[in-house]
Amino acid sequence: MPKSVVNPEFLPILEKMPSFDGLSSLSLPEVREVFLTSVRLIEGRPLPDVITREEYVPGLNNAPDVRVVVYTPREVQPNAPAMVYIHGGGLVSGHPEVDDPKCQKLASDLGFQIFSVDYRLAPEVKYPGAIEDCYAVLKWVHENASKLGISRDKVVVAGESAGGGLSAALSLMARDKKEYRLLSNCLSTPCWMIARQSTAIRRQFWRICLDTFANKYAWQAYLGDKAGGPQTPPYAAAGRATDLAGLPPTFIGVGSMDLFLKEDLDYATRLMAAAVPTEVMVVPGAYHVFDMYVPDAELSRRFMDAYCAALKRTLNL
Numbered sequence: 001m002p003k004s005v006v007n008p009e010f011l012p013i014l015e016k017m018p019s020f021d022g023l024s025s026l027s028l029p030e031v032r033e034v035f036l037t038s039v040r041l042i043e044g045r046p047l048p049d050v051i052t053r054e055e056y057v058p059g060l061n062n063a064p065d066v067r068v069v070v071y072t073p074r075e076v077q078p079n080a081p082a083m084v085y086i087h088g089g090g091l092v093s094g095h096p097e098v099d100d101p102k103c104q105k106l107a108s109d110l111g112f113q114i115f116s117v118d119y120r121l122a123p124e125v126k127y128p129g130a131i132e133d134c135y136a137v138l139k140w141v142h143e144n145a146s147k148l149g150i151s152r153d154k155v156v157v158a159g160e161s162a163g164g165g166l167s168a169a170l171s172l173m174a175r176d177k178k179e180y181r182l183l184s185n186c187l188s189t190p191c192w193m194i195a196r197q198s199t200a201i202r203r204q205f206w207r208i209c210l211d212t213f214a215n216k217y218a219w220q221a222y223l224g225d226k227a228g229g230p231q232t233p234p235y236a237a238a239g240r241a242t243d244l245a246g247l248p249p250t251f252i253g254v255g256s257m258d259l260f261l262k263e264d265l266d267y268a269t270r271l272m273a274a275a276v277p278t279e280v281m282v283v284p285g286a287y288h289v290f291d292m293y294v295p296d297a298e299l300s301r302r303f304m305d306a307y308c309a310a311l312k313r314t315l316n317l
Contacts, residue, residue, distance in 0.1 A: 006257060007285030009297035017293075028123070031217070032093040038293075049074050050104045055115075057140040060132045067118035068137055069096035071107035080112040081154035081183070081315050082145075084138050086170070088161025088289060090191070090218035091122050091130060099160060102292060106158075109308050110317075113150060115141055119166070122222040127236045130222070134170045142180040154315055156184040156248075161289050162218065164190025168238035168267070175246050184314040185250045186307055189289050191215065192239035192263040215259065239263060244270055249277040251310040253303055255286025279310050 006014070017038055026034070046052075051072045056065040083106065087099045096103070096116035103114045119133035138157070145152040157174075159167035164187040171185045219227040223236055234241035250271055254264040261282070271278040283290065283299050291300040311317075 005285060006287065007283075007297070007299055009299060010286060010290055010294050013293050028092070035089055035093040047104045047108050050107045052100075052104070055140075057137050060136045060139075063129070063132060063136070064120075066120075066133045066136050067096075068140075069100075069103070069116045069118065071103045071114040071116070073107050073111055073113075076112060076149070078149050079151045080149065081110075081156065081317070082112055082141055082148070082150040083110070083114045083311075084134070084141060084155065084157045084170070085114050085116040086119070086134055086157070086159030086163035086166045087116060088159070088163045088191075088292075089121070090215075091162045091222045092218050093121065094162075099163075099292065101295060102160070105295075105304070106308070109304075110311065113148065122218070126221075127223050127233070131166060131169050131173065131235050134166055135173055138170065138174065138180055138182075153181065154183055155181065156186065156311060156315070157182055158186035158188070159190070160188040160292060162191050164188055165192060165238060169235050171247050171250075172238055172241055173235055182248045184311055185248050186311060187250065187252045187264075188291065188307065189254050189258055190252065190260065190264060190267075191218075192237060192260055192267070239267055244274040244276060247271065247274070247276045249279075249310075249314050251279045251281075251307060253281045253283065253291075253307060255283045255288065255290050257285065257287045259288055279306075281306050 051074060053070050053072070055068045055070055057068055059066050085099070085103055085106070087094050087096055089098065096118050099116065103116050107114045115137060117134050117137045119130040122130070138155070141148065141150070141155060142152045157167045157170050159165070167185055167187055168190060171182055174180055174182045216227070223232065232240050252264050252268045254261055258264070265280065268278050268280045281303060283303055286299060291303050294300055
């Protein structure tokens with residue numbers, strides 16, 4: 001693969017990155033270890049101005065309680081906004097601590113609480129387990145807003161990778177149920193059901209970070225035989241939704257070398273066609289979840305600045 005297509009700041013970590021090629025031949029524990037091995041490459045230090053704690057939220061429909069990791073700035077104003085955050089991991093792996101550095105930084109930079117959802121994973125729990133866990137946390141945040149010191153009128157949702165896809169699905173579910181309002185939606189390198197291959201360069205690159213086979217593995221684990229079929233529900237794969245009207249203002253960020261670039265841009269275009277205020281940022285020479293792997297890169301910092309600025313505009317901060 002020509003290294004010239006990747007921004008130089010994003011190259012060094014690729015030498016240490018495990019290959020996501022051939023996941024279909026691995027056992028589930030081995031698949032999860034591949035993901036966690038890549039996550040261990042991320043260097044992060046606890047921020048002194050952010051307090052971290054756990055909460056347990058009642059699940060929906062007699063489901064088990066959902067663990068939530070809460071990131072609270074030491075100096076936070078009463079009646080502040082709040083974010084429900086959804087981690088990545090291909091729906092089959094991961095936990096809130098994977099995005100611990102990012103959530104701490106978001107809490108510090110934005111000045112309000114971040115509620116990161118430890119949703120149940122596939123294949124042990126298939127659809128709709130993950131999205132229902134996310135909705136349970138959204139419900140709990142709204143119904144306990146006074147106790148938590150937040151404004152129920154200023155709740156936003158965000159997620160990265162598979163968490164970005166779940167974030168989009170959660171926005172659809174909240175719109176349709178009309179129980180709890182979402183003010184904004186931030187999708188960072190969101191994953192969709194279908195990833196359309198394009199250039200030979202991008203196909204070669206996907207094997208390093210994420211490829212179509214890994215994507216197919218994850219969706220089959222989550223949906224079983226429904227994966228990729230016409231019966232796939234939009235709450236499982238938001239990209240399948242035909243009606244996007246009435247969704248909250250949305251920010252979508254993606255790298256130019258991301259597996260889901262075309263799908264992210266297509267979703268953004270359809271949001272705009274549905275009159276949803278939408279911002280899109282394409283980061284040149286960046287691969288999937290680049291901001292998680294190399295958060296100190298100049299382009300990653302610019303990306304996070306744009307991400308936070310979009311939120312602040314929506315929240316009038």
